[in-house]
Amino acid sequence: MNTQIVTLALLTLSLLGAACGRQPETTADGTQDEAATGATASPDVTMIDRARLLAADADHGNWLSHGRTYAEQRFSPLAEIGTQNVSELGLAWHFDVPTTRGMEATPIVVDGRMYVSGSWSIVYALDAADGTELWRYDPEVPGEWARYACCDVVNRGVAVWEDSIFVGTLDGWLVALDAATGEVRWRVDTIDRKPPYTITGAPRIVDGMVFIGNGGAEFGVRGYVSAYDAGSGELLWRFHTVPGNPQDGFESTAMEKAAATWTGKWWQMGGGGTVWDSMAYDAELDLLYIGTGNGSPWNRKIRSPEGGDNLYLSSIIALRPATGEYVWHYQTTPGDTWDFTAAQHMVLADLTIDDDTRKVLLQAPKNGFFYVIDRTNGELISAEPYVQVNWASGIDKQTGRPLETPNARYTDGPFMIMPSPFGGHNWHPMAFSPTTGLVYLPTQDIPFVHGDKEGFEFVGAQWNTGTNFEYAAMPDDPAVAQQIAQMVRGQLLAWDPVTQKEVWRYQHLGPWNGGVLATAGNLVFQGSLLGEFAAYNARTGDKLWQYPAQSGIVAAPISYRAGDRQHIAVAVGWGTIFALAGGDGTAALGNRNISRILAFRRGGTDSLPAVAMVARGPVPEPPTQSADARTVATGKTIYYERCWVCHGDGAASGGITSDLRYSIAQTSSSWDAFVISGAASASGMPGFAGVLSPEDSSAVRAYVLDRAWLAYERQQASIQ
Numbered sequence: 001m002n003t004q005i006v007t008l009a010l011l012t013l014s015l016l017g018a019a020c021g022r023q024p025e026t027t028a029d030g031t032q033d034e035a036a037t038g039a040t041a042s043p044d045v046t047m048i049d050r051a052r053l054l055a056a057d058a059d060h061g062n063w064l065s066h067g068r069t070y071a072e073q074r075f076s077p078l079a080e081i082g083t084q085n086v087s088e089l090g091l092a093w094h095f096d097v098p099t100t101r102g103m104e105a106t107p108i109v110v111d112g113r114m115y116v117s118g119s120w121s122i123v124y125a126l127d128a129a130d131g132t133e134l135w136r137y138d139p140e141v142p143g144e145w146a147r148y149a150c151c152d153v154v155n156r157g158v159a160v161w162e163d164s165i166f167v168g169t170l171d172g173w174l175v176a177l178d179a180a181t182g183e184v185r186w187r188v189d190t191i192d193r194k195p196p197y198t199i200t201g202a203p204r205i206v207d208g209m210v211f212i213g214n215g216g217a218e219f220g221v222r223g224y225v226s227a228y229d230a231g232s233g234e235l236l237w238r239f240h241t242v243p244g245n246p247q248d249g250f251e252s253t254a255m256e257k258a259a260a261t262w263t264g265k266w267w268q269m270g271g272g273g274t275v276w277d278s279m280a281y282d283a284e285l286d287l288l289y290i291g292t293g294n295g296s297p298w299n300r301k302i303r304s305p306e307g308g309d310n311l312y313l314s315s316i317i318a319l320r321p322a323t324g325e326y327v328w329h330y331q332t333t334p335g336d337t338w339d340f341t342a343a344q345h346m347v348l349a350d351l352t353i354d355d356d357t358r359k360v361l362l363q364a365p366k367n368g369f370f371y372v373i374d375r376t377n378g379e380l381i382s383a384e385p386y387v388q389v390n391w392a393s394g395i396d397k398q399t400g401r402p403l404e405t406p407n408a409r410y411t412d413g414p415f416m417i418m419p420s421p422f423g424g425h426n427w428h429p430m431a432f433s434p435t436t437g438l439v440y441l442p443t444q445d446i447p448f449v450h451g452d453k454e455g456f457e458f459v460g461a462q463w464n465t466g467t468n469f470e471y472a473a474m475p476d477d478p479a480v481a482q483q484i485a486q487m488v489r490g491q492l493l494a495w496d497p498v499t500q501k502e503v504w505r506y507q508h509l510g511p512w513n514g515g516v517l518a519t520a521g522n523l524v525f526q527g528s529l530l531g532e533f534a535a536y537n538a539r540t541g542d543k544l545w546q547y548p549a550q551s552g553i554v555a556a557p558i559s560y561r562a563g564d565r566q567h568i569a570v571a572v573g574w575g576t577i578f579a580l581a582g583g584d585g586t587a588a589l590g591n592r593n594i595s596r597i598l599a600f601r602r603g604g605t606d607s608l609p610a611v612a613m614v615a616r617g618p619v620p621e622p623p624t625q626s627a628d629a630r631t632v633a634t635g636k637t638i639y640y641e642r643c644w645v646c647h648g649d650g651a652a653s654g655g656i657t658s659d660l661r662y663s664i665a666q667t668s669s670s671w672d673a674f675v676i677s678g679a680a681s682a683s684g685m686p687g688f689a690g691v692l693s694p695e696d697s698s699a700v701r702a703y704v705l706d707r708a709w710l711a712y713e714r715q716q717a718s719i720q
Contacts, residue, residue, distance in 0.1 A: 042134075043112035043127060045180045048160050050207055054283055061561030063109040066157055066202045067429065068558070070281040071348040074431035075518045076559035080566035081602060082521030086535045086545045090604030092567060093131035097124070097595035101656060102554065102575020105157040106202065106429070106515070107597065108165075109560040109569075113179070116571060116597060117155040121169040121199075124597075125182060128569075129562040131599060135182035137167075137175075145171040146684030148461070149198050150218045150645065151577035152656070153684070156277065156427070157202035159210065161230045168199035168212045174228060176210075186233035190214065196221050196270075196461045201277045204288075206321045209236060211288065213275025217296040218463050223273035225290050227324060237324035241292045241312045242271035254312075254326035263306035269458050271303065272296030273313045277343045277427050280361070281321065285376060288321040289348075289361060293341040298421075299466030300337040300409070302456060309334040314342045316363060318378065328378035332365045334401060337409050338391065338450060339421035339465075340367035345429045345515075347439065348375060351498055362497050364430065364441055366423030367402070369395055372497050384500035386493060387424035388445045391417050410450045414471045420448030422511070422578065429515035429556040431524065432497075436538050439497055440524045444490040444511030448472050453641075459691060462642070469640040474583055474649050476710065485585060492516070492526055494541060504541035510589070512578040515556025517568070527553025527570055529578070530589065533598070550611050551594040552579070569599040579656045583649025590616070591655050619711045622664055627702035635703030638696050642688065651707040661708040664701070671701050 048064060056062070056069040060077045067074050081089065097103065101119035108115045114128040120141050125134040146153050149170060159166045164185060165177040172191035177184060190212055191197035196219035204211045208230045217223065223241040228234065240251055243259040245267040250256040262271075278291040292315045295303050304310050314333040319326060333340040347362040351372070361375040368389035372381040383395035392402035407415050422444065430441040449471035456466045475481050490511035494503040514527035523544070524536045533553060534546040552574030559568050573595035579586055594611065627635075639651065646657055653659035673679040675697045678687020688697070 045113065045163050046111040047162050048110060049162065053205070062111065063107065063558045063560050065108070065159065066106055066204065067280070067345075070283060072280045072345065073347055073349065073434070074429055074516065074556060075433050075520075077520045078559050078561060078566045079520040081519065081523065081568065083523060083537055083544060085602060086521070086523060088602040089535070089545055089547070089568070089600045090602070091547070091606040091608065092599045092601040092604035093606050094599070094608060095124070095126055095131040095133065095597040097573065097597065099595050100593040101573070101595075102152040102154045102579065102593070103571040103573030103595050104154040104200070104427070104555050104576065105571050106556050107558055107569055107571065108158055108160055109558065110160055112562055114569070114597075115158050115160065115165050115179070117158050117167055118571070118595060119153050119155065119573070119575065121155045121167060123158055123165065123167050123177065123182070125165075125179070126597065128560060128567070128599075131597065137177055137182040137184075139167070139169045139173065139175060141170045143682040143684050144686065145195070145198070147686035148196050148216060148219055149200070150215065151200070152575050152580060154200050154576060156200060159203040159205045161205045161208060161210070164230065166203045166205065166210050166230070168201065168203055170198050170200065172197050172199055172214065174203065174210065174212050174233070176230070176233060188228060188233040188235070190226055194221070201275075204279045204281065205230060206281050206288065209321060211279060211321070213277075213290065215274050215276035215293070217270070217272030217274045217293050218465060220270040220296050220458065220460055220464055221272070221274065222267070222270045223275055223292060225275040225324075227321070239319055239324040239326070241273035241275060241315075241317070242310070243267070252326060258311035261309040261311045263304045263308050266303045266310075269303055269464065270296040275343065278346050280346045280348050282348055282359070282375060285359070286320065287318045287327060287375070289346055289375070290317050290319065291315075291341070291343040291346060291363070291365070292317065293343045294339045295336055297456070297458070297464045297466035298337060298339050299452065299456075300335050301452065302466040304335070307335060310336065314340055314365070314367075316342055316346065316361065316373065316378070318375070330371075330373055330378045330380065330400065332363070332369070332371060333367050338367070338417060341365060341423070344423070344425055344427060347430065347432045349432055349434070349497075351437075353381060353498055360497070362432065362439060364425040364443070366419060366421070366426065367391070368419045368424035369402075370495060370497070370500060372500070382500050386441065386495060386502070387443050388418045389424070410452060414449050414451035416447055416449045418445060418447055420446040422446050422448075428513070428554060431516040431518040433518040433538055435520060435522070437496065437498065438503055438538070439495045440516045440518055440526075440538070441493045441495050442490075442513050442516060442526065443493050445487065446511055447484060447487050462691060463645060469644055470637060473640065474585070488585070490529070492524070492536070492541075494538070506536060506541050506543065512554065512576070514553040514570070517557040517559060519559055525557045525568055525570075527555070527557070527572070529554070529574075529591070531572070531574075531591070533570060547600070549596075549598060550608055551596070552591050565601045567599050567601045569597060572596045572598055575656050577645070579654040581645050581648055582654045583652045585649075586654035587648070587652045587659075589655075593656060619661060619708060619715050620665065622705055622708040622712055625702070625705050625709060627699070627705070631699050631702045632706045635699035635701070638692065638700050639703050642692065643700065651704045652711075660704045661711050664705050664708045668698055668701065672697050675700065
């Protein structure tokens with residue numbers, strides 16, 4: 001065998017492994033750490049019970065649950081840091097996270113101990129005062145499970161009850177850990193080991209019940225949320241969000257009602273509706289609110305060919321937490337066909353509207369409308385667009401349904417839609433300040449073109465949307481690409497939920513910026529995709545302070561007290577779906593992943609180590625293209641169906657996974673070793689045996705080679 005081929009194959013495998021971003025820690029003697037490591041005794045573990053969680057709003061120094069309180073407002077009553085002294089903020093400490101994929105978690109802080117998760121569902125316990133690692137738990141998620149994660153191998157956080165820490169793992173386990181040591185207390189399978197499911201969301205806990213959902217709608221799953229006993233891990237109940245096969249009977253009257261809104265044989269493709277992120281709880285009403293996701297496939301013409309609302313996709317659902325009993329729902333996007341999920345952050349607040357105090361639920365789902373809903377009964381109070389919206393002209397206040405525009409469902413050909421599947425607002429948490437009465441919302445405007453996928457065939461455990469992503473590919477014409485790029489924007493909005501109007505905005509340089517924290521110090525904190533962590537005046541939007549974090553920030557900050565000092569902390573680390581799929585637009589940012597937890601306080605004197613600029617090398621001259629135009633076109637079609645979501649628009653990597661244009665020098669046989677046989681499966685790059693034929697693989701290689709030549713020729717032209 002040609003040694004150059006062997007060397008190149010090994011090099012590519014190592015690059016793919018590095019792109020996977022999982023690098024086991026080693027000790028001083030070179031041995032690998034165990035799953036839970038480094039337990040120490042300080043600070044002491046304290047108990048969290050029902051009373052403490054219900055009184056979390058008055059517990060100013062801690063951050064006891066995902067949104068700080070059950071209302072998920074992400075507002076800190078701490079005011080030591082305010083508009084008059086925020087300029088004195090300095091880095092108090094930093095903790096280096098030993099992975100290189102996206103960081104989305106919200107840390108939990110309990111009486112001096114911080115618990116935070118990172119990519120690959122690894123949990124870290126830290127001293128909240130100085131960042132000292134107390135212990136670490138690695139669930140050892142198999143690398144190959146990354147193939148089922150639509151949007152990176154991320155995790156949004158943990159939950160705490162009594163003296164246990166709970167985390168959902170990417171491969172579907174719910175794990176209870178000893179808060180003092182990180183040792184496993186119990187571990188339960190939430191998905192019956194069905195591979196297309198993943199867990200990236202944070203658990204929630206009420207009265208000793210742990211609630212967890214899952215993701216995977218793009219891969220053909222049926223969504224549900226489950227409740228487990230926090231002490232034993234016993235399954236208490238499960239609520240499915242879409243109906244199964246009617247011939248098998250219905251789990252509840254809610255599922256029987258939902259089935260009447262579907263047509264065809266949707267259950268053969270899963271149906272979707274996963275509960276992959278947001279939940280909230282009202283103790284007075286005793287209602288658990290969950291947000292559900294998109295259909296499987298996205299395209300309603302395929303999963304429900306005669307139409308229908310397809311309950312309970314893209315819905316907010318109120319359940320009884322003790323039993324999982326359905327109480328009410330509100331569907332933000334009936335018959336969703338655009339990936340307009342309603343799994344986005346929900347906030348509970350009491351607002352004065354028309355001289356009445358209303359118990360409301362606030363949500364800005366992907367579809368671009370900001371909803372104010374009566375959380376006692378699901379009645380729509382108001383809904384107005386918070387970003388550019390062209391698929392609907394508004395929301396009918398009587399019916400609560402969107403007023404769809406012509407061809408929004410791309411029935412008469414492709415339709416350029418705003419917002420895109422990235423959403424006007426995605427999972428990045430918003431914040432509500434009871435002091436200002438404003439919601440602080442990370443938003444974005446990104447165009448996208450939807451169109452039917454001709455000849456679509458559902459393939460289990462593979463990416464299935466029923467839409468043709470080729471329509472949404474960035475054009476090769478630089479002038480047209482520039483016009484589209486100018487439509488892409490990202491901004492932090494201050495939104496008045498009573499008047500449904502924007503109060504101020506801070507215009508970022510691009511979309512996909514971080515979650516938000518509001519504080520009693522009249523401040524709003526947010527990170528950006530470019531790695532700028534900043535504080536803004538909550539009333540005016542003026543930027544008052546900023547810090548270069550060295551890597552993109554998408555997670556939401558928290559505030560807590562340690563050593564009698566207010567701290568602001570945030571997880572940092574470029575990644576997630578925007579980094580994976582963004583193509584040249586994200587590649588041009590030059591972002592890299594440096595995963596860390598950063599904590600700030602007034603007078604902090606820590607500093608980050610200098611980061612050497614690592615410029616991407618020139619595109620090497622590709623081998624000769626021998627494929628004809630028809631083969632290249634076929635390869636493009638297959639690429640956008642099977643490869644785009646991980647390797648980027650136009651085969652341009654956003655800096656997290658390997659850029660295929662740089663490794664295209666492989667021969668067909670070594671290429672097939674990865675694409676067909678799965679030589680890098682353990683690193684998250686699946687093999688497509690049984691899905692792609694050798695001819696398909698060759699066509700994809702021809703397309704990537706075509707993209708490599710385009711990049712190389714542009715590079716040479718710029719040099720000249």
